Amino acid sequence: xxxxxxxxxxxxxxxxxxxxxxxxxxxxxxxxxxxxxxxxxxxxxxxxxxxxxxxxxxxxxxxxxxxxxxxxxxxxxxxxxxxxxxxxxxxxxxxxxxxxxxxxxxxxxxxxxx
Amino acid sequence: xxxxxxxxxxxxxxxxxxxxxxxxxxxxxxxxxxxxxxxxxxxxxxxxxxxxxxxxxxxxxxxxxxxxxxxxxxxxxxxxxxxxxxxxxxxxxxxxxxxxxxxxxxxxxxxxxx
Numbered sequence: 001x002x003x004x005x006x007x008x009x010x011x012x013x014x015x016x017x018x019x020x021x022x023x024x025x026x027x028x029x030x031x032x033x034x035x036x037x038x039x040x041x042x043x044x045x046x047x048x049x050x051x052x053x054x055x056x057x058x059x060x061x062x063x064x065x066x067x068x069x070x071x072x073x074x075x076x077x078x079x080x081x082x083x084x085x086x087x088x089x090x091x092x093x094x095x096x097x098x099x100x101x102x103x104x105x106x107x108x109x110x111x112x113x114x
Numbered sequence: 115x116x117x118x119x120x121x122x123x124x125x126x127x128x129x130x131x132x133x134x135x136x137x138x139x140x141x142x143x144x145x146x147x148x149x150x151x152x153x154x155x156x157x158x159x160x161x162x163x164x165x166x167x168x169x170x171x172x173x174x175x176x177x178x179x180x181x182x183x184x185x186x187x188x189x190x191x192x193x194x195x196x197x198x199x200x201x202x203x204x205x206x207x208x209x210x211x212x213x214x215x216x217x218x219x220x221x222x223x224x225x226x227x228x
Contacts, residue, residue: 004156006156009154032214034216041221041222042221042222043118043204043206043219043220043221043222044157044204045216045218045219046216046217049214049216089156089157093214098164098211098212099145099162099164099170099211099212100211100212100213100214101159102159102217104156104157104158105156106154106155106156107154107156
């Protein structure tokens with residue numbers, strides 16, 4: 001059972017365009033939503049994160065939009081660059097026993113054409 | 115400035131063979147994690163260790179064992195490898211299992227089982 005659904009699986013964007021990746025969740029216990037970026041041959045690294053008490057968070061060209069009522073959140077990459085070509089994972093975190101559980105989406109492979 | 119170091123980077127095994135994947139972190143983190151990454155499946159948690167001396171199962175623990183050797187090192191063992199365990203394995207660490215601090219990932223071990 002996939003608790004965090006991510007789409008699209010792959011995305012091709014022209015340089016300068018806007019890349020949009022969407023995620024949806026069902027479990028309302030999730031209370032923290034990070035995005036990870038992974039370059040080929042490397043491990044994922046935190047890109048940006050948001051809590052559900054805000055609807056938007058922006059860091060440079062990267063913006064997370066969060067819709068709590070729809071249980072959806074998305075990553076927008078403005079002015080996409082070839083260097084942004086990577087796999088992007090959304091994730092959701094929730095309390096789990098005495099720890100916190102991080103659940104990842106299935107990933108989106110982004111290619112930005114020069 | 116090593117962060118999380120995984121060895122080996124690549125490995126090919128035959129069905130039924132055993133091996134141990136090594137992971138070490140130099141960030142003085144308390145919690146450590148093992149994930150597997152498969153196409154279209156995102157990252158799935160195999161085992162984690164909240165602190166030295168403790169380990170707990172994640173989403174997909176069957177066929178694996180772990181050892182938290184000390185605060186720095188967390189190993190993953192495949193006792194009798196199966197083709198279904200062909201995957202990319204990532205180790206990660208975080209300051210505390212209770213926090214939303216980001217997980218820091220190694221660069222992965224690419225494991226093929228024939």
